[in-house]
Amino acid sequence: MVAQARDAAIVGIHEFPSRDVEGALSPLQIKAECAARALEDAGLRLGDVDAIYDAGDGGGMAGLNIAEYFGLKPKVIDTTGVGGSSYEFHAAHAKRDLAAGKARVALLTYGSTAHSNAQAIGVGGRGGGGHPADNMDSFAGMTLVANYAMVAQRHRFDYGTTSEQLAEISVATRYHAMRNPEAVKAMEDLEFLDIRETTVADVVGSRMIADPLHLLECCMISDGGGAVVIAAADVARDCAKPPVWLLGAGEATAYPENGGDITTSAAAQSGPVAFGEAGVRPDEIDIAMIYDSFSITVLTILEDLGFCAKGEGGAWVSGGRLRFDRPNDGPALNTDGGGLSSNHPGMRGIFLLIEAARQLRGESCSQVEGARLAVAHGNGGMLGSRHCAGTIILGRD
Amino acid sequence: MADPTRPLPNLRDLDTQAFWLATKEKRLIYQQCADCGAVVFYPRRRCSSCLSANLEWKESAGEGTVYTYSIVRQSYHPFFRSMAPYAVAWIDLDEGPRLVSNVVGIDDHSSVRIGMRVKVRWEEHEALCVPLFEPA
Secondary structure: OOOOOOOEEEEEEEEOOOOOOOOOOOHHHHHHHHHHHHHHHHOOOHHHOOEEEEOOOOOOOHHHHHHHHHOOOOOEEEOOOOHHHHHHHHHHHHHHHHHOOOOOEEEEEEEEOOOOOOOOOOOOEOOOOOOHHHHHHHHHOOEHHHHHHHHHHHHHHHHOOOHHHHHHHHHHHHHHHOOOHHHHHHHHHOOOOOOOOOOHHHHHOOOEEEOOEEHHHEOOOOOEEEEEEEEEHHHHOOOOOOOEEEEEEEEEEEOOOOOOOOOOOOHHHHHHHHHHHHOOOHHHOOEEEEOOOEHHHHHHHHHHOOOOOOOOHHHHOOOOOOOOOOHHHOOEEOOOOHHHHOOOOOOOHHHHHHHHHHHHHOOOOOOOOOOOEEEEEEEEEOOOOOEEEEEEEEEEO | OOOOOOOOOOOOOOOOHHHHHHHOOOOEEEEEEOOOOOEEOOOOOOOOOOOOOOEEEEEEOOEEEEEEEEEEOOOOOHHHHHHOOEEEEEEEEOOOOEEEEEEOOOOOHHHOOOOOEEEEEEEEOOOOEEEEEEEO
16 A cells, blocks of 8 residues: 655635526636635635636636736646546646645636536537537437446446436435435526425436436536635644645547447546555545436446446446445445436536545534545546546545 | 428538538438548548548448437427427448437338338438338
């Protein structure tokens, strides 16, 4: 076992509470609100920030735009944009930059008005954009949901995975969402029908969107945002809240390959790197914050991170195993309610870090007693074709 | 109002232009590296296995197997909304390339299967043809 390097820690968090700003706030304004609250949470001031990380949504020159809007002159600017995994990449880079002494306090910001803009994230076709890969398949009407459904279909074929097993992920996530007042408010504001805990039968009985994925296996489209403050070790020990250490980080890509296996994601590459750096095994993890764009995303990633063998995910998640009140059965999944039932403005990677930090501080609505270790895994892009993966292992003192 | 039409590829895209121009003659072409033998698809400037510039165009016989698929029941694109439900699939051509297309010419979408043998069926448009697939 390698020695854990405790050189950077999450010290401040804020999740923007509203999922429907009704067009009254811009993404940049949401970022500013969240930055102020996260710094307050940390007991730090704007002037302490000397590194900024932002996924660059909102147009070119994002690093400059954020710095000017916040009135910062940071020493490190990172606008890595890899969709839903961006903020795990940012956490990885912030850990590296702080450990190298390039900066002392890193600020990660995210804001989106996907709901107010009525963006059809999941059921729109892909744009015939500038990338040659898009030019090869935009004629076929592959929606984003269908892209993920392709993975589920092949997973069923190769391993006998069932819709009932996939539904367990939606059911556990909703169980947690119903305990989170912000998630319940989100579902109300986004006009979910019949807001309550769900059953496997509810999920498999909901409308089919792209076979074999049902409506209740698909994430919501919300407004939202968040901010995370990461500090170097000496700063972190003097902050208002206990530090949540970044113990390990891994980054990876995956894309279509002739003859390749679509049921294995980039997590199979990023996971071992992150766990290895942290000196932690999957069976030691208390909290699994896994990007739940769809049920199949979670199932695939749980396997790829090594919680169970490839192909065994369906059986492994069954029987309510992922609930927060089953701590002896492995990690609790997405205890904030996830993208399926709490917050999905397009790139929810930052919320994975935020809820992992809440759990390790003891602040979650679905608190796992004595939680010590968490994994946050972001998947950005599309699981069934080209995507990025960022894995972060977090731990408390 | 005219019926919505299928979105078509951009013939000016420099990597994929040769592929789409060949479809006008109902030829399904792909690249193979003359140095390392790798099949390269989608088409690009240099080999995605060894970065060699020595890529040769080959022609597929247009037959293959469904690797995976989904039946799309909801789309916001006007053309695809009018088509729904329809089958989108990854097709493994016998020569190696894996491509995205639609499985057509089936009475019932529930008859699409992984492992199903399919062959190309060209849908004609003004400047090019689109390679769709039907049961072989």
